[in-house]
Amino acid sequence: MRSLFRLLAVLLLGASPALAWEHWGGDRGGMRFSPLAQITPDNVGTLVRAWDFRTGDLDVRAPEVMKRTKFETTPLVVEDSLIFCTPFNEVIALDPGTGVQKWRYDPKISTAQRPANRYVCRGVAYWVDDRAAEGSACRSRIFTGTNDVRLIALDAKTGQPCAEFGTGGEIRIDAGIKLEWPGEFQITSAPVMGRGVVVVGSSISDNRRVDAPLGTVRAYDARTGQPRWTFDPLVHEGVSAGGSNVWAPMSVDEGRGLVFLPTTSPSPDFWGGKRPGNNEHANSVVALRIATGELVWAFQTVHHDVWDYDLPAQPTLARIDTGDGMRDVVIQPTKQGFVFVLDRDTGKPVWPVEERAVPQGGAEGELLSPTQPFPTHVPPLLTQRISADDAFSLLPGFGGACKKLLADARNEGLFTPPSTQGTVVYPMTGGGVNWGSAAFDPVNQILYANTSHAVHMIKLIPREEAKGFSPPPGHDFGRQEGAPFGMSRSVAMSPLGLLCNKPPWGEMVAVDLKAGKILWHSTVGTSEDVAPLGIAFHWGTPLLSGVAITAGGLVFTGAMDAYLRAFDAKSGRELWQGRLPVPGIANPMTYLWKGDQYVAIGAGGHSEAGTSIGDSVVAFRLPRQGEGMSLWSRLIDRPGGRFAGKAAAAGLVLIALVALLCRWRRRRRVKAV
Template identity: 30%
Template sequence: MNLFPKEPQLTVVARLIICISVFFISACNSENSTSQYATWTHYGGSPEQSRFFDAREITKENVNQLEIAWVFPTEDETPYFFSPIIVDTVMYVMGKHSSLIAVNVVTGKEIWIHANLNGLTRRGINYWESKDKKDKRLIFTINNTIQAIDAVTGKSILSFGKEGYVDLREGLGREPSSMRRIQPMMPGVIFEDLLIIGSSPGENYFSPPGHVRAYNVVTGNMEWIFHTIPQPGEFGYETWPKDAYKYIGGVNVWSEISVDTQRGIAYLPVGSPTYDYYGADRIGSNLFGNSLVALDARTGERLWHYQTVHHDLWDYDLASAPQLLTINRNGKKVDAVAVATKHGFVFVFDRVTGEPIFPIEEKPFPPSEMPGEEAWPTQPIPSLPNFTRNEVTKETLNPYFTDSIKQFWYKRLEIGKSGLYIPLSDKHENITMPGALGGANYGNTASNPTNGMMYILTQEHASIYKLNKVEPPKVDLSVNELQRVKALYNTTCQTCHGKDMSGGVGPSLQKIGEQLFYDEFRSTVVNGKGQMPGFVHVDEETLKAMYRYLGGNPMSFNFRRNLEPIIPKGPVVATGGASIIPDETRALPMSDYPEEVDHPSERYTTEYGLDWPALAAPPWSSLVAYNLNDGSIAWRKPVGQDSLYVQGDQSKGAPSGVLRKGMIVTSTGLVFATAKGGKLYAFDAENGDLLWEETLSHEVNAQPSMYWLDGKQYLVINATSNFAKDSYDHSKKQGALPKGYVVYALPDKK
């Protein structure tokens, strides 16, 4: 439903006021932009994704005087993972029931609200402006499309792409309507007039391929595509079975792409092939899976690559932003690129040639026990010290466990296997450290580009894996299921939702499976919503069958669209983004190998095994500083606060917790870091001394941002998430702030 089928026209006076205000605040702040790192117009601060900010007001000596300057409330209960960007003195945030909001940071007032952007990429958006600054655009992905909004007026740019959008499902060599999930969870990166973007196609068998593409930000035309799964005649094709590109998925960049803007080189941290933990249908090393790939950012041509894991069987995709630094190596300055991995290693290369700066050795590891599987016999191990543990033993088991739990795990450790690069099996458990959560993950790396220092937020959580033989995912309903679903609908749903699901007292259910996550659908049916009662008697298999009947796939992922858009109070200029033309036909997701290709007779999968994340002793989360001039770890500090986060005695507290947070490094030698428990820290970048600590009223799950205005420096923290049950809920304390974007600054000089 679109409440504004034709977006309301701003009056001439209103448009003039907006344009004048944006021009004024732009002029006020232009004198401050003396460095390429003095703005935060990209997700990671700049296209380099260094999270480095060049400003001199906040220092080691005065950082402990920071105080809250102002707060922008999000005004709903939704946790937002959105990282604000600031252009001159306009900050773009997400809030108010999934609205994109332009806020004047001088006055704290809303300039415009574009409401009802459900499905917009969770982590952030991109900003682009023409050289004459007359065309200013916000570029983002929403519901598997790329769209553009005028950054001044907040209205959709309908000349972009086809009627205002580009379908990301097109151009991947698969039937577009069969793809339920392709847009990335990160915003991509802007370089010149291009949006370079990856994807998040999922990690199941037959998920779509994760080819990386570049689109023109004005026209929406695709300018180039890099096949991460090589096709016949392309480099790397021989590292796969014949025709593997027809059925293999993944090998995608779902996180952060870094760009050397001076050289025009894009650095891609590429993820794992499908299926993550069993690769009998992809025998070979599998380029460009788990590789750092350097491309010509203007053409997409491969310049060099390095594969950090061959034939990945552990989901050790590259997930954090490659860091671009100038290091002093043996008395010589070298422009380097460093990437941290989910399994605790740091690889460092010459940024131009791809040559390793520190030695890397191929070391042998055990073969696979699984039928048809051929684990790669060696894996690359860099000479730099790793920043995580890679094994769980009796000696390293969590000391807070009760004696009974310790005995329970002693037995499991005797039977199972733990250690680096041990292939998964259906005969025993693998206690893998780190597991599915990493190590280093998205938003977890930062650097000072000038002095060779790199910072990593790391978490050490184990996964317990065991392969199980499975049947292919079921997407069609059997005759019995169809009868059962129709009977349930006729007796329970038809009265309110209509005989043909077109609606009545209740809303239409047509294609509801495309509009809700399965968990949301299940929760609504079981628990009820609004005037709808809950139906607790419906079993899980019938729920899944009903969801498939309504157009969803419980094995897949669907981007959420609210059925009844909520238009918030304030200067709403548009709602819903560009109208997406529905598919005339909707093909089922790919569920089997093409007839003409050879393939294994069996498939195996495993759960992520995250029931015991705090299996090893704390600290579970740390901030680690690498000196890449000599390849040493300069310092390490535990971060975050959590309850024990284990099954057992939860009365004690532990000095670190689960995190996927963010950092900012400043030119004055500070590292700001957020962590579990609403924690915000300022560390001395040189030695790790804690200089300032703050506890926010709500949990933080987004990248911090920074800006400055008229000589004053501001730190922006998105504090909109709820505290977990196992953590300390600061939102209920006296004086707690509302959910929102919290802005810190030094007190005004008297």
């Protein structure tokens, strides 16, 4: 009865009640909510691995190529298949119950191009042509974008290219500018569909040059591939810049005929002297007519961005109780940890957003905005200020390096401008909520999001010095050609390789939007798969990926250790861990197949995050009659991991002994001198 009630509630609230997972975000609006309730807090601890499918990339790709992959795919379940893409844009269809391959399409992208944002494919899009005859070829289609900037249409049942789309099933997209190298411009997120139109964004290399490729969003006829419209988010009058592209996932309101774009910062990220003003419509949620590309509204979340605080998350389309009745909204989380809630028809904030004064005194030639927008109703999802006194020390007396690093940099809180002195950017440019986006429970009216907590050190390097600059290990370097400064970026870390800010370093957050209240924080992830001897400190890991929520009262997520986890949606308590071959830094999803509810996740690691690399998709379900958890699973598929508490305690003692030994030896050397 409870499951039936929840399903009826979802229907009444206007959310998609699909028992499959037909879109990258679960539904067109990215709520990541499933009405399935077979798996519950009471039985989730008995989940068993149903199947593990390997793409084979580890076997056939060169190791140096695999070291440039990010396995961020979220599968769809459509046309009786589970369909996903690999980092190399192969599209694979599996039997949802067994994981056996049904078909596979390889676009044969070149691995000599070295894409700027690594080899990655977050997902594919599904569309059914209601004008086509039942059973005809390509009536149902899978659309995918590629790292070498093609848009491809495949028959969803067979994987064969749809010959009538573009040229032989594909469109080659021109960047409209001479590229420095082929990988400067790529497609990483899934296209979106609406009213017979397919829309695709692009990903562009950061901080290479002022005149970077334009961030043009492109739309095509879903049947023929004929161009329908283009939209450049950046208003170029009086501005010399590129970028402001849409690399993150988009959302569609089919009923309204709107597509919602989360746009990025103009080029380059950390100096904007050649792009005066607020740079409309960069760093904005933008609503367009999907049929024509006409601008309906835009709301900017950062003015004149010089912190790389672009919008990385899919705009979540939900119907919420505001206290004054139900309202259709767009929920946009940010890297800073803000949550903007906007009216879906007008783009105006549902609750007040204040323009507050922010630090000034930018680098030479900079033209900072004197204020930035701050939401007032929903509190930030994470802390937004750090001082030298907040530096993390594993043991008393060993935090000096981090304390000095933070003390020597310019640090006036959120929106402190980049400087030649070096500036603390906290939350970091990959912090807060990232491409995994947020999830919304339409029944209980609660928003869930993963957040990352880390510090970036940003330093501007004068042009003459930048010409011969060689970045130290662990530092990114961007030439920012055309600007008077290059830039260096690094994560603030101790000599032991630990983050300089205190744990937790990754948290799941639950928010009551109506009340404007954070219900709970829950630490996600341990150090088990990166620390010596598998020591499992419960400090959390940075969380780029997102969550999936169910009417069964569960929230599922991966982390940078090799586990899929389930949390109680009401309390945030961790209930279960399922061991993965390598970390699943991808969004989980859930579906019903032949009476069983499954939870699946891409488990291929993430080279940029420094994890081990794999090529798997793994699915779990409840045990069937006669099945049971193995002894190994009973030991590791539980909260805390492999005897985490005892291992952490033993590890801390070991580290303390090693640290004391090192200090003793250092003192002996000093005395000897």
